[in-house]
Amino acid sequence: MNTPKILVSACLLGCPARYDGQSKPVNHPLLQRWHANGWLVPYCPEQAGGLPTPRPAAEIQQDGRVMTGEGKDVTSAFLKGAEQALALCQQQKIKYALLKESSPSCGSHDIYDGQFRGRKIQGEGITAHLLKAHGIRIFSEQQIDELFTTLS
Template sequence: MFKVLVSSCLLGEPVRYDGKSKGVSHQILDKWQSQGRIVSFCPEVAGGLPTPRPAAEISHSGRVLTIDSIDVTDAFLLGAQKALSLCLKNKIKFAILKEGSPSCGRNEIYDGSHQNRKISGMGLTAELLERNGIKVFSEFQIEVMDLIVNKSS
C-alpha cells in the first residue's frame, strides 16, 4: 500500500507561519486518509521553527530570510532533511505539498522581496524530495497525482 507525504497545513493543522492552516477538502485525500495512506508533515515545525513565526522567503542568494532579515535557512534545511528521511523510512514515493511555501512550494514560491510577488521555483523540501526521486505535487494537482499513482500500481 503506497503512502503519501502531505503538508500538515493542508490537512487542517494550524502550523503555518501565521498560526493558521490551509485545509483542503478533497475526496481523494479523504479516501487516502480513511485508508491510512497519508503521512502528515510540516518541515518548518520539524526543523525547529515555532508557530506562529515570522514570514520567510527564499532570497536571491538562496538563503531563507524572515521579513526582518533573520536567516532561518538551517531550520528549513533540517526540516527538508527530516522530510526526506521520513519518506525513505516509509518508502513514500509521492508528496502533496503547499504551493507557494519556501519549504513546500512545488511550482511557485515568493520572490524573496516580501512584497507578495510569486515566481517560478521550488521550496527547499520540495526540491530535495524531487532530487531524491519522490514525485512532488501541489494541492492543485491532487487529481494528476491520483492518475499517476493508479497508472503505476
C-alpha cells in the first residue's frame, strides 16, 4: 500500500477541537493503524485561524461569509485556517484529506444552511473547498474505506 501523509480533521482523531469543545472520534481500524504509523497530520482549520475552543457555532451564509449565531463575522479566521491548511499540504506534499462532514470548514458534501436551524444542504466548507480547488482529494469520515481503496 502506498503510504502518503493524510491531512485529518483533528476532531476525528479525538482532539477536543470542535466549536463545542468536543471531538468526534472515528474508531475505524484503518484510521487507528494509519495514525500509529505516523501517516496522519491532525489539523483544525478553525483553531489554526485563531478561533478559541470552545467557540460559538458558525455557519456559511448564502453570500459566502461565515457568521456565528450571534451575528459575528468570523470569515477571516476561517479563510486564514484554510490557507494555512493548504500551505501545510503543499509543504508536506499531502494529496489526500479526511475531513469532518458538515463542518463550515471541513464539510465536503454538506454543510449547515446558514440559518442555525440544524438543517443541512449540499455544499463545501471553506477549507475543503480550497484544498479541493488545489487538487487535494477530500474524503469525509464516511469514506474511509474509499480512501483506503484509493491508496491501495
